[in-house]
Every structure is written in structure tokens, then in C-alpha cells.
Amino acid sequence: MSTSPKRHDVFQAIADPTRREILKLLAGRELAVTEVAEKFPISRTAVSKHLLILDEAGLVESRKTGREKRFTLKPEPLSELEQWLSYFEQFWQNKMSMLKHLAEKKEN
Amino acid sequence: MSTSPKRHDVFQAIADPTRREILKLLAGRELAVTEVAEKFPISRTAVSKHLLILDEAGLVESRKTGREKRFTLKPEPLSELEQWLSYFEQFWQNKMSMLKHLAEKKEN
DNA sequence: ATTATATACAACCAAATGGTTTCATGTCAA
DNA sequence: TTGACATGAAACCATTTGGTTGTATATAAT
Numbered sequence: 001m002s003t004s005p006k007r008h009d010v011f012q013a014i015a016d017p018t019r020r021e022i023l024k025l026l027a028g029r030e031l032a033v034t035e036v037a038e039k040f041p042i043s044r045t046a047v048s049k050h051l052l053i054l055d056e057a058g059l060v061e062s063r064k065t066g067r068e069k070r071f072t073l074k075p076e077p078l079s080e081l082e083q084w085l086s087y088f089e090q091f092w093q094n095k096m097s098m099l100k101h102l103a104e105k106k107e108n
Numbered sequence: 109m110s111t112s113p114k115r116h117d118v119f120q121a122i123a124d125p126t127r128r129e130i131l132k133l134l135a136g137r138e139l140a141v142t143e144v145a146e147k148f149p150i151s152r153t154a155v156s157k158h159l160l161i162l163d164e165a166g167l168v169e170s171r172k173t174g175r176e177k178r179f180t181l182k183p184e185p186l187s188e189l190e191q192w193l194s195y196f197e198q199f200w201q202n203k204m205s206m207l208k209h210l211a212e213k214k215e216n
Numbered sequence: 217a218t219t220a221t222a223t224a225c226a227a228c229c230a231a232a233t234g235g236t237t238t239c240a241t242g243t244c245a246a
Numbered sequence: 247t248t249g250a251c252a253t254g255a256a257a258c259c260a261t262t263t264g265g266t267t268g269t270a271t272a273t274a275a276t
Contacts (some may be wrong), residue, residue, distance in 0.1 A: 011122055011128070012123050013191075015119045016119075016234080017119075027195075027196065031254075033252070033253065043235075043237085044253085045232065046235055046236075049233095049234075049235085050234085052130070065244065066243060067244065067251070067253070068252055069252080069253065073199060075196045075199045076200075078196055084128070085193070087135075088131070088181075091135050091136065091181060091183045124264080140222075141223065142221085142222065143240085150265070151266065152223085153224090153225095153266075154264065154265055154266080155243075157263095174222085174274075175222045175272065176221090176222095177222080177223065
């Protein structure tokens with residue numbers, strides 16, 4: 001009845017860089033498996049597996065329309081991450097060290 | 109010269125539940141490998157490996173005093189996570205769904 | 217000097233992970 | 247209805263992961 005059997009949690013789901021990219025791709029727009037796969041150098045099957053893992057973590061939602069299955073981001077489970085993170089904020093006594101660290105990363 | 113060769117990033121580092129627990133343990137206090145290992149059902153060697161991975165991700169700092177090596181939390185790299193998360197906040201259009209999701213988890 | 221403690225290092229192992237290719241099936245278009 | 251397209255599913259593979267045990271070495275404590 002509930003969603004997927006949840007063999008993967010949010011922390012595992014976002015551990016993989018490809019999956020993190022997929023999430024960004026699906027943020028806002030709805031894409032079919034093939035459309036997602038086009039953006040990556042790996043096979044459609046591999047992308048499909050990543051989508052399954054993201055689905056198990058509740059991070060994406062899918063809808064079958066005709067022969068394709070279209071996915072969108074479902075950001076809610078990220079709250080668990082946010083919650084986890086919030087615990088550590090108290091140990092960032094001086095937020096400066098964090099800001100400095102942030103400034104050091106040019107990358108997104 | 110920089111810290112460790114960083115074969116592991118923050119996302120991978122926090123993917124494992126044992127490592128997440130270790131981080132909480134080290135938040136605030138400084139513990140030696142053996143002291144950390146005592147809190148887990150796994151071997152000291154296994155814990156030591158987890159500490160190495162956390163170190164590679166820059167999430168802990170160690171200091172050798174006599175025959176022991178004492179670790180503490182170094183939360184700064186968590187900013188990368190926070191940064192990553194912040195991107196998705198815009199897709200949480202109504203924060204209610206997030207709060208609802210948070211409310212559903214009794215667990216910490 | 218001897219023993220106990222704290223850690224490191226190496227070898228090994230089973231299971232999980234991230235990928236592939238191949239084949240089957242359902243759906244759309246000519 | 248025949249072919250093209252989108253996906254699913256299975257089998258397989260190499261590497262990584264999370265763990266183990268055993269051995270070595272440095273530091274304390276007796």
C-alpha cells in the first residue's frame with residue numbers, strides 16, 4: 001500500500017553523483033526515462049536503475065503515460081536530511097568557518 | 109600537503125548509518141578510536157576504517173596523544189550538503205508538505 | 217624488563233553497487 | 247499489421263563496501 005519497499009534511504013540515494021544530477025534535472029520538469037538517459041554517458045538501463053533507487057527513497061514520483069514513464073522530483077524526503085543537518089548547526093559555533101568553507105567552493 | 113587524498117566526499121561519508129552515528133558521538137567531545145568502538149557492535153578495526161573515511165571527507169579531525177588517537181567532529185564540510193539542499197528548497201513551494209513529512213517521523 | 221593497551225596494516229571475504237548486454241512486452245505510427 | 251519506440255527484466259561482471267582475523271609496533275604501566 002505504502003510507496004516502494006524502501007530498501008534505500010535518502011542518504012544512500014543522494015550519495016551517488018549521477019543520482020544527484022538526475023534530481024536536479026527533474027526539479028521542475030517532468031521527464032521520461034529516455035529523456036533523462038540522454039543527458040548521461042551511461043546506458044538507459046543504468047539510468048532506469050538510478051530512478052528506481054530514487055523512487056525507493058521517495059525522491060521521485062512517476063506516472064505512466066502511454067508507452068513512457070515520466071518522472072518528477074518529490075523533494076519532501078529531503079526534509080530528513082535537513083533535519084539531520086540541523087542537529088550539527090550548534091557545533092558550527094562561529095558560522096564564519098562555515099561561510100569561509102562555502103566561499104572556497106567555486107563549484108556547484 | 110592538504111589533508112587526506114579525499115577519495116571520499118561528504119555525500120558518501122554520511123551515507124552509512126554507522127558513520128552518521130559516529131559523527132553525533134564526536135560532536136562536542138573528543139574520543140579515541142577504542143572509545144568510539146565501544147559504542148558499536150562491530151570491531152575496532154571496522155570503526156577505524158569508518159573514521160578514516162570520515163577523515164577523508166574532512167568531517168573529523170584527529171590528534172595523537174601518546175598511544176591513542178583522539179577524534180573530534182569537524183562540521184565545516186557539511187556546508188556542502190547544506191548548499192546542495194538549499195537548491196531544492198525552491199521546489200518545496202508550500203513548506204507545509206515538508207513540515208507534514210517531518211511530523212510523520214517520530215524517529216531521530 | 218615484561219606485560220598490557222592503542223592503534224596500524226595486510227589479507228581476506230560476502231554482499232552491494234554501478235554498470236553492461238540481451239531479450240521480452242506493450243504502445244504508437246505508417 | 248508491421249515496424250519502430252519506451253520500458254522492463256534477467257543475467258552477468260568488476261569494483262567498492264563493510265566487515266572480519268591476524269600480525270606488527272609504539273607507548274604505558276608494573
